[in-house]
Amino acid sequence: MNTRLSLSSLLFLASVAIARAEEPIEHRLYVAAPGIREYLEYGGHGVLVFDIDHGHRFVKRIATRGLDPKGKPLNVKGICASAATKRLYVSTTRQLMCLDLLTEKLLWEKSYPEGCDRMSMTSDGKRIFVPSLEGDLWNVVRGSDGAVESQIIPKSGAHNTIVDLDGQRAYLAGLKSPDLTIVDAVDLKPVIKVGPFSNVIRPFTINRAKTLCYVNLNGLLGFEIGDMVSGKKLARVEVEGFSTGPTKRHGCPSHGIALSPDEKEIWLTDAHNSRLHLFDATQSPPVYRASVTLKDQPGWVTFSLDGRYVYPSTGDVIDARTHEIVASLKDEHGQDVQSEKMMEIDFAAGVPVQVGDQFGLGRARP
Helix, strand or coil: CCCCCCHHHHHHHHHHHHHHHCCCEEEEEEEEECECCCCHHHCCCEEEEEEHHHCCEEEEEECCCCECCCCCECCEEEEEEECCCCEEEEEECCEEEEEECCCCCEEEEEECCCCCCCCEECCCCCEEEEECCCCCCEEEEECCCCCEEEEECCCCCEEEEEECCCCCEEEEEECCCCCEEEEECCCCCEEEEECCCCCCEEEEEECCCCCEEEEEECCCCEEEEEECCCCCEEEEEECCCCCCCCCCCCCCCCCCEEECCCCCEEEEEECCCCEEEEEECCCCCCEEEEEEECCCCCCCEEECCCCCEEEECCCEEEECCCCCEEEECECCCCCECCECCEEEEEEECCEEEEECCCCCCCCCCC
16 A cells, blocks of 8 residues: 555645644633632632633633532632643642543542642643642642552642643642752652742742742742752842731732743732732842732732733733733623632634643743
8 A cells, every 4th residue: 555645635734734723822711619718709610711812701611520528619729731631630629630621521530538739730741740738748640540650758738839841840849848849750759959948838930941939938928039950048039018917818928929921020919918019030139010909819820821911819810011900800690700720721723732820930931
């Protein structure tokens, strides 16, 4: 049999590839709920999808599970996705769920004895690092079926997790440790610990070059910076001119930090004052530039992939250039939506082609 393609076949395949390449990209914001503890008044239950290209209007609600034994929705702890495998993952305090991004059907749901927290995955979709619920370990599970492949046991109070954009390293932060643990995402061997920082680590983010981390800490309205090459703390940046006081959740002044995709800015949450603070990250150390007042206390912040929009957990949508609030997330009933677990997923011809992240990771190429 002649296996060579004819000229006409090659031309046809080329035309299909060009047509697909020219398909308009649809930018969608995926918001998991209940994403503020187990409070159903901030978006109900499920994954809510918003059209970024058209004023962040509500598009649809995708049904999920994640229930306690009495059938009540559990607090969502994290969200991540893979364009390679076309799958979306949502964790609760007890389970990890996997949904097909094409059919929007639940493929599987797995419970883990130690519970779950905010997970992250390799870009190829093959491996997910799932922290136990403030316990000793991270479960390393297969993206295909949720089976546990291995465990990492730093005994740090497992909580927040980042896998870098090329899937080489996993960054593990616990509620009982002032150190950030970094492991090889392939062989799972330790790489380095960064710190100690001034207190235990809360939310954090990293630059694309994997040289710097920016961490929130208990008791700090601001952030500290770590060198992920030497393992040393580099700087402490405090927000000046704003008081600290009681917060609704999390018990720390700043619970949320994000790098703009071009890594020129840092956006920081301030729960007590219901604000986001903006810092110029091109300066060393970063310099305060502005603040944006929000409708509620923020407990997280992330970015759109193109850096145009800033997404605090309050549901406010901020234009990153003008610092103006340009939209507010509303569900199908017109009710306000708030969540600390959201990310962008982009589609071409109905197929996911690119995913963002929940952490506001830096994306600037060297």
